[in-house]
Each structure stands twice: as structure tokens, then as C-alpha cells.
Amino acid sequence: MPDLYIGLMSGTSLDGVDGVLVDFSASTPVVVQYACAPFPAKLRAELLALNTPGANELHRAALAGNGLMRAYAQVVTALVAGAGVAAASVRAIGAHGQTVRHRPQEFDGTGYTLQLCQPALLAELTGIAVVADFRSRDVAAGGQGAPLAPFFHQSWFGRPGETVGVLNIGGISNITLLRANGEMLGFDCGPGNSLMDSWCALHTGKPYDSEGAWAASGKVLPPLLENLMAEPYFSKPPPKSTGRDLFSQAWLQAHLSAFADAAPVDVQATLTELTARACSADVLRYQPDLRRLIVCGGGALNTHLMRRLADLLPHAQVASSADWSLPPLQVEATAFAWLARKTVLGEKLELQSTTGAKGARVLGCIYPA
Template structure:
């Protein structure tokens, strides 16, 4: 394998609050962040995508047009990153593009997942080979197709005598569990920022609860919290994954139908719901005297959520991945740059013990420039 190579990772998560792009240099197992840029996600495009994600009637014409528009959006985001980093496209070995998930149903008679954003457009417009469609190979092998980042976490975070759990709090919260002398496991614990963001947008017209100001106005409603904790997904065993198909505003409003609560009390309860569903899962993996919870994703900027995690997990050191030298805001985009590197060299990039796939595979489809 060629040693030092540069890759670009592109990620737009369930929150659709921007397109995260990173430029990294990979040398063996070492990955270095060279540059990053958060590219704006057009609000009209976001609303059209949310309509599909929430199950509103659509058409092949609409899905096809969104696939096309997203391809151009992601290509423009890559070009903006290259300009920001003063880097020529010829210096990049490949782009790893996650695509925008519009539906994810890994269980049932016909499991499938759909990420859109035409990679042909990305490769052609940027002039850089592009790797996309990462999840469906794992699902073809009987896996959940998610989460895919635990393999990346395993490659960059070493364990010693104590557990290390890497927690990504995006729209959905997911964990990678690294324990000494145990196989890696990882799965979605439940909602991350998704429900809080949706409720805040409805009642405060803000995309998210800045510094938890909305939640801090309220108090936890124990009856509502108990109701939310009855969600069957929480009691399912791993491997498991979820998304906006389950945890969305209509789901929340159905849960609230028997309650009359002040909006800020609901917001505070939603923050507690995210914290408890995460902490309940993390706590069971404690090994050793110095277990660490390394947090990344947008949730690291919610001070109430971070303090509640620390309070609920008193035996754990709760820090952000920044403290370990990995930018907490760019972890997932870096993971997809790493996945592109693995695909380019035909190296395995899934973890069957995490996703439930029948065997190792090099994930992603290569679209030549």
C-alpha cells in the first residue's frame, strides 16, 4: 500500500444542519486532520428531504431530483474545502461520501437502506474518484449496515486495562465499545439530538437548543420520561440501528397525547431521555478502574447533556474526543475518509460483531472521475 495519501470525507447526518467535509492524510493506521469545513445545507432542500424521511408521500421524480441536487451540493462542498485548504484536486486519492440517508430499515422481510446524493456527479464535477454506497454491502451480508464507525474508532483509540466507549451524539446516538480482551461492539442507543432539535424548532424556531437554554428553563417530567422509556427499541439487543424513521416529531407528539406540559418541560425531559438511554447502555460495559467515555458529534456542545452524562456515569471519565487529539465535530466525516481509503485498497472495513454481517467486507462502491 502507498503510505501517505490524502482523502476527503463528506458527511451530512440525520440533523441536516450542514455538510461536514474534512481533508485528512492517512499513513498506515495514523490519520491526521489537515482541514475541515462546514458547508451550508440549503433550507428548502432540507425541508424536501425531511418530508421523505418522515414518510410523507413522494414520487420517483422527487427522489431522483433530490439525488441529483445532493450530488451537486456535495461536490460544491468538496470544492469549497479544497479552496479553503489551498489544495489541488489532483492531490486527493479519493472522496468518501456517506450520502444523505432518507430511509433505513434493516429488519423485516426486505431489509434496505437508502442514501442519496449521486456519486457520479461528485466524481465528475470534482475530478476525484469517489467512494459511496457504504452500507448496502454489509446489509447484503445480513448486517444492519450500521453503525460503520466502530471499525474506525478501533483503529485510532487504543484500550489498555479499562473500557473505552466512543459516543457519537448526532441526530441519533451511537456507541463503539472497546474493551480489553473483548470483541468490539457498537450500535445506536436511541435518540441523540433529533427529538430535542425537532421540539426546539417547533416552539422556539431555532434549529437546535443553543447552550441548552430552552431545556434549562424547565424540569424533568417523570411521567413523560417513563412513557418515553417504554419505547420497544430500547429493550432490543444489539446489533441494532435506528433513525428518523422511528424517532421523529410525529412519534414524540403521539407520546405527548396524554400529557399537558409546558414546552420547556418537554425539552428538559427530552434531554434527560437522551442522557439516560445513553448512560444505561454505557454503564454495562465498565471494565477496569479507569473507564473512559469519549464523546463526539454535535451533542458535545450541549452543556446540560454533557453534565448529565457525567452525573449518570460517576465511575467514568467523560471527555470529548478533542482531549484525545481527534476533533469531536469532524469524527464521522473523518471516518468516511478512512472508509474510502480502506475501499481503495480493498481492505475490510466492517465489523461483523457490530453489524451482524456474516463476514468481513470492504465496503463502498468506487465511482471513477
């Protein structure tokens, strides 16, 4: 009998919603259907604006959350229609929501992480139970609230007796190290696609640098790269997580102030190199003997970035998650379907090695259909 869950993910890249319908009835889960939808331009602009303080934020955030749920519901409709299944046969939807602030352990020692999500509305729109708010319990338990995908990475990509790295390059990049001895380490490396995408949009009008071709046509600016790599976050030990709160356009512009004459294409080349260097440096720092690195997220589709990762990690096989039966744009959504199932089953996750939380916790809240 099928054991169906839906996972929905909209990441810091703000390029839209990825959704999967997953059957967990067999020992190896199967992605039955995939669907995606770009954000309407107005919603995307508002979600981006809400990453920084502004007027009337509470009102705007509530309405943006409603709009986000309508976009989520459209993807859910496409998933069940495409798979030819009834909504009632899906046990739950795992909805990550849209991160607009991420400040764990700051201010009062606990801090917060904020994902715009209206799970009650999503349950009403779809007629399916919704699991949401995955990160808050982790933050309450003293953790970073992110990354959470490493637990799924361990389930899907882990191999007994083999050390495997999983690098997700979305708007922010995060690394999971699945060690041969069973230990796991996971944390955010730093910027992924977010700075590259916004710079590309500003100077070319395109939402992203397809295959990294624009960056590949420029040259890296070593003084600018050194300036960017001097950011203290990069040398901070894990557990650690980050987001647009730090790696924003304001952060970039502050570093570019001394490089006003730089050609935009060379800045793009340097931003791509920044992502490659930050990720590879973490691999070399925490698993220098790594032989296999699986890359997922939109960054796995950036040919130039993948080539630079391979150059910087010559002893590792750098390959797309597609080679492991899960296309790059489906990994994060599948992770939240997997997490939703854990919540429904009441299963705790051992969080210490990734988020630094005090112990095992059940993550997420359930909104019945």
C-alpha cells in the same frame, strides 16, 4: 508523499455537511482541513420530508440527491482550496449520503437502508473519485448496515490494554465499546439530537438548543420520561440500529398525547434527559466498569447534556473528542474518509461485532474520477 482522502458526512440531524481532508501517509492520520456548510432551507425541508412516505417520492428523491451532491461539491471545493492542494492529489472522496429510510432485516428478512447520494454526479462536479454506498453490502450480508463508525473509532481512539467508550451523538446516538481484551461492540442507542432539535425549532424558532440552555431552564417530567423510555427499542439487544423511521415527530407526538398541558421547555428538558438516559443505560448494561467515555457529534457541544451524562456515569470520565485531537464535528466525516481508503485498498472489515453481518466484507462502491 501525502495520502489524501476527503470524508463527507450529513447526518440525521440534517444541519448540513461536514467535510475533512485527511492525510493518511503517517502512522497517525492528520486532518489537514475542515469545512462545513448548512443545507439550503429548501433542500433541508425536502430531505426531512423524504423520511416519511409522500407523493412522487422517486422523482423528488432523485432531485434531492442531485441537490445534496452540489452541497457536497461546495464543501470539497472549500477543502482543497483551504488546504492549497489540487483536486487531482486527492485519491478519493468518501460520501455517506443522506439516510432517508433505514429498515434492515425487515419485510423480507433482508430489508434495506437508503442513503440519497449521486456519486457519479459528485465525481463529475469535483474531478475526484468517489466511494459511496457503504451500507448496502453490510445489509446484504445480513447486517444492520449501521453503525459503521466503530471501526474508525477503534483505529483512532483505541488504546492497548484499556477499555474506552466512544459515544457519537448526532441525530441518532451510537456507542462503541473498545474493550481492553481487543473485543469491540457497537450499536445505536436511540435518539440523539433529532428530537431535541425539532422540538426546539418548533417552539423557539432556533435550529437547536445552544449548549442545552433551554433544556437546563426546564424540569424533567418523570411520567413523560417513563413513557418515552418504555419504547421496546431501548431494551432490544444488539446488534441494532435505528433512525427517523422510528424516532420521528409522529413517535414523539403519540407519546405527548397524554401530556397536552406540558410546558414546551419541560418537554425539551425531558427529551434531553431521554438521550442522556438511553446512552448511559447502554453503558451501564454492557460496560458498567467503563472509566473513559469520549463524546463526539453535535451532542458533545450540548453542555447540559454532557453534564447529565457525567452525572449518570459518575465512575467514568466523560470528555469531548476534542481532548483526543479530533473535534466533535469532524469525527464522522473523518470516519468516512477512513472507510473510503479501506474500500480503495480492498480491505475487509470484520462486521459481526457491530452490525451482525455474516463476516468480513469490503464496503462501498468506487466511482472513478
